[in-house]
Structure formats: structure tokens, C-alpha cells
Amino acid sequence: MSPEAKLDLVCPAGSLTALKAAVDNGADCVYIGFRDGTNARNFAGLNFDASAAREGIRFAHSAGAKVLVALNTYPQTGNWQRWQDAVDQAADLGVDAIILADLGLMQYAAEHHPQLRRHLSVQGSATNYEAINFYQKQFGISRAVLPRVLSMAQVEHLRQHTSVEIEVFGFGSLCVMVEGRCTLSSYVTGESPNTCGVCSPAKAVRWKQTAQGLESRLNDVLIDRYADTENAGYPTLCKGRFKVGEETYYAIEEPASLNTLELLPELMRIGIAAIKIEGRQRSPAYVAQVTRVWRDAIDACRREPHNYVVKAAWMAELNKVAEGQQHTLGAYHRPWK
Amino acid sequence: MMKLALGPVLYYWARDTLLDFYQEIAATPVDIVYLGETVCSRRHNLRLQDWLDVAAKLTAAGKQVVLSTQVLIESESDLKSLRNIADNGSFMVEANDMGAVHLLAGKMPFVAGPHLNVYNDRSLSLLATLGAQRWVMPPEMSGAMLAPIQRMRPAGMETEVFVYGRLPLAFSARCFTARAHNLPKDDCQFRCLDYPNGLSMRTREDQPFLVLNGIQTQSARTYNLIGELDTLRSMGVDVLRISPQIAHSAKIISLFRTCMDQPCTPHSALLQMDKLMPDGMCDGYWRGSAGLEQSHISSKT
Structure with missing residues (x-):
């Protein structure tokens, strides 16, 4: 297998049950959040307290999977301590990486937990290699998650101009706006992803x-x-x-899910490090179903990239859980723009 | 003493309209003018050299000029434009993306723009060490969120607050103006030229809600903090930003200037502003509530 064929499947979990479902169905990594506004899926009844996180990490590690913790909202001066404590807690729990957006928090993590891998969250809005290389130079980030705005050609160009690992979204609800640069939600409700972790x-x-x-x-x-x-x-x-x-x-966007199964060989060829599945707010059944399909697809693509075809059964499974029962290639396919 | 700034023109205006606009602005009591195309790389009515010519004229008229960079940088050609601005050698630059910060850091002083997501003093201090001399508060932040940053901000750092204009709420890879015309973004036929104040998007009850401005989405209501000038001053805010609109910008500048320099009741200024705002106004963000909300402003003198 060529080195660039390694492609991590990064799956969402909003609960311990969902985490186990992801691991059991073949996730390489599971990403989670704590039970507060420190992450961008701050929903009632969702996410992990310390004991659930500990059990989840134990379960994942025993199966050879990794756990990433999203701390990807923006702390304010008045509530900074909660985010700093969350970074310390993630380090103490022994997670494999933290996913960050805020400059100050990234600096704190780099200074106090230099051994803990830092990923740049999609909420960091880094859409070009100069921005990604900024975070690498300042904070030593290992990986960046790209906002869902670039075409395939742009993703490839970016990938060639940075040594930071690149993670892209493969499936799930589609943000039409550049993540981290949308405050429509707070304009209407007072709460946005950046400040409150909700949309x-x-x-x-x-x-x-x-x-x-x-x-x-x-x-x-x-x-x-x-x-x-x-x-x-x-x-x-x-x-x-x-x-x-x-x-x-639908003046902005139809309800539809991003689905990039057909782009897998291309994503592998250009050296993408990881594919992210959206949906920490979704059920364990969603996580199991989507993880299983993507595990099969990635394995098939790694075995025979030249003979890879998207199976109708995979699409049928994914369409069952897609938003609005529709899917789109989003910005990867230039005419979408 | 607080300074008054004019933000970059967020819409796409015809070349002559832009040139006439800045000629008019040169004679207004604004201290700082931000220039450049920040929304869409397809908008080319003025090239960098044209902007530099405008900048020279405004400088001669006594204005401080800052060149603003594009917010969403995607392609190599976007990066090329960004490098040309960063290397202009004459004017300070407003960085609106971390890629711009990367190019400017340690080389020349810069303004940290409103889309860098600076929500706390730690992030601000870090940008200060890289050369930021001024920062523009993200428009969704409230006065209560700003207050502790003001107390802890690094020495010499100026704070600028967006106080007037339709709020820049979101950026996308997709062009919503082209979409409204069933055109692909790559062949948009520059329809933004037809909407010098943006394209109105209403709810199904015909309420003005948002404004489509190419890849940017704005509030329909005009954010207006003219009623908060005393608070802004007491918090040590250094610069107030007015966002340009196609008509009445000079009048709005003049009203703000008057209220900044002499005792003025918000009520009297608002009465004069009422007809200058296309779809009503809002101040919710500053008060920590939904951005579209408008507080009751006292009419007491």
C-alpha cells in the first residue's frame, strides 16, 4: 500500500453508545465534546462528562481507535477559565488530540501540553495554505480540518503547499457558510456556533x-x-x-447532506489524511450505519483504487439518513458554487 | 478622543461610482478610511493600483488609509492579490484572514480585522506580539464581552467597533446573488452591480430579513449604535466604524461626528437618520441579545 493511501475515518459521537457504535463499525478516530459550550454541538442531553469520556477512551483505545476532543468554540475573556480547564481535562484524560479554533486557547495548549496533538478545527476558517501554515508556525498544529468551501482542485493545491495533515468533511449536514464566519444564528436567536456552540x-x-x-x-x-x-x-x-x-x-441552500463517496479515490490520490463524518447530534444508529458504509468504501478504495465504484447499496444506506433525503457534492463540485 | 472610520465598501459599485464616492468622502470629517475589495475576487472595477491612487488622494486630504484584504481566500490568485496588498510598502493593512496575518506578522504593523474571531484578551495579546496595532471587534460581540478585554488589552492596542451599517453576518463559497439569477458563480455576469445596497431577501411573510451581497450575507436591518456613544467612550473604544451604503454615507458620517464632538441626544440624531436606513435598525448584538433586536431608545434630552 502506498503511504498516501492511509486515510483515517473520523466519526462523530454525542454519547458513549454512539462512540461504541463508531468503534465497533470501524472508525479509526472518534471525536467527542464535553457537556458545555466548549464545543460546537452544545445540545441538551448530548456529549460527555469526565466518567463517560474516560470509559469511551478506554473502550476506543482497547480497540485500537483514537479519541479526539473538540474544544472548538471561542472563549471570551469573562469565561476563559472553562475552556482552559477543558484543555487540561482533555490532557489528563489521555485523549489523542484536541480540536481547537481559538488563537489564545491554541497558545495555551501549545505551552502547557506540548505533547498533546493539536488539530485546527473547521471553526478556525482556514481555507488557504498561508492560514494553515500560520497555525503550524505559531502553535505547531498537526492537522487542519478544511471548511466546506473549496473545490477539489483547490483542496489539492492547498494540500501540496503545506506539511500539515489535511482532514476534509465526507458526509453529513452541509454548512453552506464558511464555518467560523457565520453569525446568522446569533443575529436571529442571540446564540451562534462561535460563542455558544449552537446554530x-x-x-x-x-x-x-x-x-x-x-x-x-x-x-x-x-x-x-x-x-x-x-x-x-x-x-x-x-x-x-x-x-x-x-x-x-431555498435562497441559500436546500436541506441536503454532503456525500463525497464518489470522490474517495481522488481524496486518497491527493494525500488527504482523514475524512470526517458530521453528526455528533445524531443517534447511535446513524453513527453505526454511516461508519459501516464509509469503512467498507475506504477499505474497497484502498484495496483497488482503480477499480473503485460507489456501490448502490452504500448510497441507499446513506440516503436513508441524509438530511432532506438528498445528497450533494457541495463545493467540491465547482458548479455548486 | 474617539476617531471615526469608514469601513471598506462591501458592495460592488461601478468604477465611477466608487471614484466619486471617495472624492466625496475626502471632504467628510472621517479620520480613517479602509479601502479595497473584501468580499469577492471577481469584482475588478478597481485594481490595486486604482486603490493606491484613491489612497494617495485620501491621504492628501488628511485621512489615514488602511488597505483591507479579502475575507475568504481560496485560490492561488486570491493569495497573489493578498501578497500584493501585504507588500504595498506604503499603507497599513487590515488582515481579514489568518493567511494575511501570516504574511504580515513581524514585517509590518497591521489591523486585525472584524473576521479574525478575536473574542478574548489572550488572542488579542498574541496578535499584538505579531504586529497588530488595532483590532476590530467581531460585530456579534456585546458591550459586556468587550468590557473585560478593554481592561486587559495590550498596551498601545486600539479598539475599533462597527457602529453603523448592515451587519456582515456570513461568508460562503457560494454566490447567492448569482444563485438568485440562476447563474453559475463563474459566469455571474456581475449581477452585484445591479444591487448597490445588496439584494433583499424576505421571509414568506414579506418581512425584510437578510441581504444577499454575492458570497456575503448581511442583515437587512442597519446596525446603529449612535445611542451608545457615551458608553463606547467610557469603555475606552478608540475608533468607530461606519460601513458605507450607496446613499447618505456623508450625512451619516456628519451625524456621528456631531454626536461624538458635542453633547447630543441620540433621539435627535435618530430622527434625522430614520429615513437613511433602508429596512429599519437594530442594536441587539451590543446588548447581548439577538442581533436583529432593537432596544427602546429614550427620547429624553
């Missing part, structure tokens, strides 16, 4: 059946309205229907 938070959602149809609102702003024959989706505010001129349509 379009559930507590701001209201559903109401009206004469015109079922309405979804986020802090009173109408996000969408559904006819009886339509499937209603979660009102993530960039995925609603709005009016521009006289047209009403």
Missing part, C-alpha cells in the same frame, strides 16, 4: 399549524411553511425558503 438552537424553534400550512419559526422569524404534502425539516435558518424578488425558494 439555530432548539429552544428558539416554534412550530405552528396555520391555514397556509405548517410554519417553522426561529425566534419569531418565519423560516419555512410546509404544505400538507411536504416533509417538514428542522428550521436551520439557512435552509428555509425565502423570497428574493418575486421568487420563493
